[in-house]
Amino acid sequence: MKAFVGMLAAVVFAWSAPATTRAMADDIDLSTWTCRQFQSASKDDIGVILAWLDGYYKDEDDPPVINTTQFVANAKKLAEYCSAHPEIGLITATDKLFQKE
Secondary structure, eight states, X not given: XXXXXXXXXXXXXXXXSOGGGSOOOOOOOTTTOBHHHHHTSOHHXXXXXXXXXXXXXSOTTSOSOXXXXXXXXXXXXXXXXXXXXXXXXXXXXXXXXXXXX
């Protein structure tokens, strides 16, 4: 958990740094990524993807709140699932784990 919190802090720092110090990143097409690609991505990309997924799987009427306890739990759940299923598509995995009924 400490590693994830550290990664999250690094992502926040990277996003708050002046734009001139960051290289322009390529688009990330999550529809083509596998769990293996996700797990081998940079810490910055993983943090951005996790934050995006958190918003993507919220209901439209949910308040704009990041529940950090749930965020960390979901990140761990995804990491465990992806470790067991490295070839599955990332969105297929997250749909299975987080899709609301």
